[in-house]
Amino acid sequence: MAKEELNSILPIEEQGTSEFVDCKEASSISCVLQKEVEEKVDNLDLDEPPDLPECTKKKKKKSKSKKKKELPEQTDPPSIPIVELFPSGEFPEGEIQQYKDDNLWRTTSEEKRELERLEKPIYNSVRRAAEVHRQVRKYIKGILKPGMLMIDLCETLENTVRKLISENSLQAGIAFPTGCSLNWVAAHWTPNSGDKTVLQYDDVMKLDFGTHVDGHIVDCAFTVAFNPMFDPLLEASREATNTGIKESGIDVRLCDVGAAIQEVMESYEVDINGKVFQVKSIRNLNGHSIGCYQIHAGKSVPIVKGGEQTKMEEGEFFAIETFASTGKGYVREDLECSHYMKNFDAGHIPLRLPRAKQLLATINKNFSTLAFCRRYLDRLGETKYLMALKNLSDAGIVQPYPPLCDIKGSYVSQFEHTILLRPTCKEVISRGDDY
Numbered sequence: 001m002a003k004e005e006l007n008s009i010l011p012i013e014e015q016g017t018s019e020f021v022d023c024k025e026a027s028s029i030s031c032v033l034q035k036e037v038e039e040k041v042d043n044l045d046l047d048e049p050p051d052l053p054e055c056t057k058k059k060k061k062k063s064k065s066k067k068k069k070e071l072p073e074q075t076d077p078p079s080i081p082i083v084e085l086f087p088s089g090e091f092p093e094g095e096i097q098q099y100k101d102d103n104l105w106r107t108t109s110e111e112k113r114e115l116e117r118l119e120k121p122i123y124n125s126v127r128r129a130a131e132v133h134r135q136v137r138k139y140i141k142g143i144l145k146p147g148m149l150m151i152d153l154c155e156t157l158e159n160t161v162r163k164l165i166s167e168n169s170l171q172a173g174i175a176f177p178t179g180c181s182l183n184w185v186a187a188h189w190t191p192n193s194g195d196k197t198v199l200q201y202d203d204v205m206k207l208d209f210g211t212h213v214d215g216h217i218v219d220c221a222f223t224v225a226f227n228p229m230f231d232p233l234l235e236a237s238r239e240a241t242n243t244g245i246k247e248s249g250i251d252v253r254l255c256d257v258g259a260a261i262q263e264v265m266e267s268y269e270v271d272i273n274g275k276v277f278q279v280k281s282i283r284n285l286n287g288h289s290i291g292c293y294q295i296h297a298g299k300s301v302p303i304v305k306g307g308e309q310t311k312m313e314e315g316e317f318f319a320i321e322t323f324a325s326t327g328k329g330y331v332r333e334d335l336e337c338s339h340y341m342k343n344f345d346a347g348h349i350p351l352r353l354p355r356a357k358q359l360l361a362t363i364n365k366n367f368s369t370l371a372f373c374r375r376y377l378d379r380l381g382e383t384k385y386l387m388a389l390k391n392l393s394d395a396g397i398v399q400p401y402p403p404l405c406d407i408k409g410s411y412v413s414q415f416e417h418t419i420l421l422r423p424t425c426k427e428v429i430s431r432g433d434d435y
Contacts, residue, residue, distance in 0.1 A: 078139050081166040082131050091127035094420075095431035099249050106250075112423035119315075119422075122216060126317075126420070126429055129175075129211040129218040132165045134432040137207070137222065141434070144224055146201040151191040153199065154178045154375070157209060165211055169366070175210030175217045176295055176371035177339055181403065186282060186323050186331050186412040189403040190338045192374045201226050204233070206414040212370070215293035219319040220430035221416035229272060233413045236268035236279045237324035238435060241415040244287065244301065244320040245428055250421050252312050258302030261322055265303070270326060272411070280329030281322065282406065290317040290418065293369050294344050316421050317429075327410025339401035340389065341371040346397045355384075356391040363398070371401070 074080055082091070099106055106112050116123075140157050157178055167173040181189040182203050191197055199205065208221035223234050240261045247260045261281065268279040287301030299310055303322045312318065342363055351357050362382060363372065377385055392398040406412055415435060420427045 095428040097426040115423045125213040126216040129213045150197040175212040177373035179208035184410045223413040232270040237413040238415045240265040240322040255307040258307040259305035262304045277326040321416030327406035331404040333402040334405040335403040337402040355388040359388040
């Protein structure tokens with residue numbers, strides 16, 4: 001461009017003849033031209049040539065915006081699977097608590113760190129399940145209100161879990177039925193199909209649900225009470241659970257955890273409609289160890305003193321859960337059964353009823369040894385299965401888990417977290433901002 005201007009200025013047209021200027025004039029002209037060329041070069045946009053068409057400029061801007069594209073955020077209500085929110089495939093770590101006393105050395109042990117690196121796929125699976133639990137309970141807490149049908153509440157929660165965890169047969173999904181036990185019912189109650197129970201303002205509801213990825217289970221629960229009168233009751237079980245988590249560790253005796261829990265729990269009292277109640281730990285309910293596809297893996301974590309001398313071990317998962325009661329502090333089985341689970345150690349048992357064989361095939365395919373409820377069988381299209389279910393229970397293949405109740409008129413609260421005793425530290429897998 002600059003070269004074309006130079007050629008057009010140097011020749012001088014005079015009376016039809018073309019002559020060239022002398023050396024002095026040419027020198028002065030060349031100085032002027034040089035300045036003009038330098039000014040034009042200085043004004044050029046070196047990042048983007050001025051002659052580029054507009055479409056090209058827009059494309060460049062678009063490519064820059066693609067690089068700056070942020071990760072997707074969860075919708076409200078939640079609908080984006082967790083794996084899409086964390087495209088790296090790495091899921092958030094839970095709360096880390098350091099070991100103490102004789103286990104302090106583990107924190108810096110290179111050998112123990114290497115053991116953790118080998119277990120990373122398992123840790124990542126259970127963290128994915130925990131992140132689903134956190135996001136689902138956050139959403140449910142936002143929509144809970146008196147007047148809701150309990151069955152609607154459970155189905156909303158469970159459908160949200162299925163979406164976020166990318167439910168895939170036995171690879172990922174719901175670990176056990178949603179417990180939404182009310183008032184004196186401590187655990188194992190969920191509405192069967194057709195149930196019309198409505199959540200009331202003065203109800204104390206334990207919301208206990210589980211998620212799993214590759215059989216690695218997160219068991220976590222909290223209590224909802226709209227009436228602030230029940231706050232001390234909720235605080236008792238929340239603090240007792242946190243105490244149980246704090247006291248847990250490698251080589252810790254289960255009975256010592258139970259004693260610490262009871263001490264904190266029974267330091268609370270609650271005033272209900274003018275009557276003061278001493279809060280009690282429910283002595284025949286426990287936390288428990290968790291195995292792969294096995295919600296109760298054999299060890300029990302008591303919530304009162306005088307329990308087992310058995311010790312916690314490295315690599316174990318535990319559900320630390322506590323139940324605070326204004327009643328007797330002792331539960332019994334009552335009400336209509338909704339929860340069932342195939343016995344983990346059940347071998348081959350011959351069955352006579354064809355319907356029982358068919359139902360067992362459905363259970364093996366969809367739940368294996370994970371707990372299920374009658375609503376889940378209804379959802380799979382099973383009908384008229386109660387006799388077959390009883391036959392499986394009588395044969396010892398399936399275990400029924402009826403609701404567990406304290407005395408009528410009492411109130412029970414519950415809080416629960418899943419912890420992992422890693423080689424170098426203790427991780428509270430299900431910890432969230434809420435509790």
